[in-house]
Amino acid sequence: EKKSFKHDEL
Amino acid sequence: MNIFRILGDVSHLLAIIILLVKIHRSKSCAGISGKSQILFALVFTTRYLDLFTTFISLYNTVMKVIFLICAYITVYMIYVKFRKTFDSENDSFRLEFLLVPVTGLSFLENHSFTPLEILWTFSIYLESVAILPQLFMISKTGEAETITTHYLFFLGLYRALYIANWVWRYHTEKFYDQIAVVSGVVQTIFYCDFFYLYVTKVLKGKKLSLP
Secondary structure, three states, X not given: OXXXXXXXXO | OOHHHHHHHHHXXXXXXXXXXXXXXXXXXXXXXXXXXXXXXXXXXXXXXHHOOOXXXXXXXXXXXXXXXXXHHHHHHHHHHOHHHOOOOOOOOOOHHHHHHHHHHHHHOOOOOOHHHHHHHHHHHHHHHOOHHHHHHHHHHOEEOHHHHHHHHHHHHHHHHHHHHHHHHHHHHOOOOHHHHHHHHHHHHHHHHHHHHHHHOHHHOOOEEOO
């Protein structure tokens, strides 16, 4: 299953 | 937040500022690919839509806003303010060759099939190839102003530092974003040839010119 990522990088 | 990440962001910011200062001081955007700059503006626009949905940190928000503003100022300088100095003849890379595959890929391979996530993925894939019109332009004209090479150096350094950041994050927090990592590695590879020329020519005081 594809995980939802928190995009904390620029 | 680790040292590689901070230094990477600083390099990125420095690259963007170097480019703006070069254009502003010389009142010319000769040798700069307007197409690459449009792609970078598109990259930031599609990636930072989460400014409206997610708050990560003050640092994150401020940097995003700065990057967006700088990207649009750069495009404005090239296509409006110093339009007469823009070498559109040599900026002839066909953008559809990048945009079509990148768009297709972002629909196929993403973390989740939602508009924001697809746009984020699009921006990651697009960033990895956005510099190609600029590198194409240099290979076409066979030369680059030294200040333009400093811009490219810091842009490439930012990518390399981000890889170090991912290695660090993988070991310390088990963080691993495959889309970002694979694209980031691809992007860094594009700079390798340039890094070689930068070290062997520019750092020895010579102008970057191709045989």
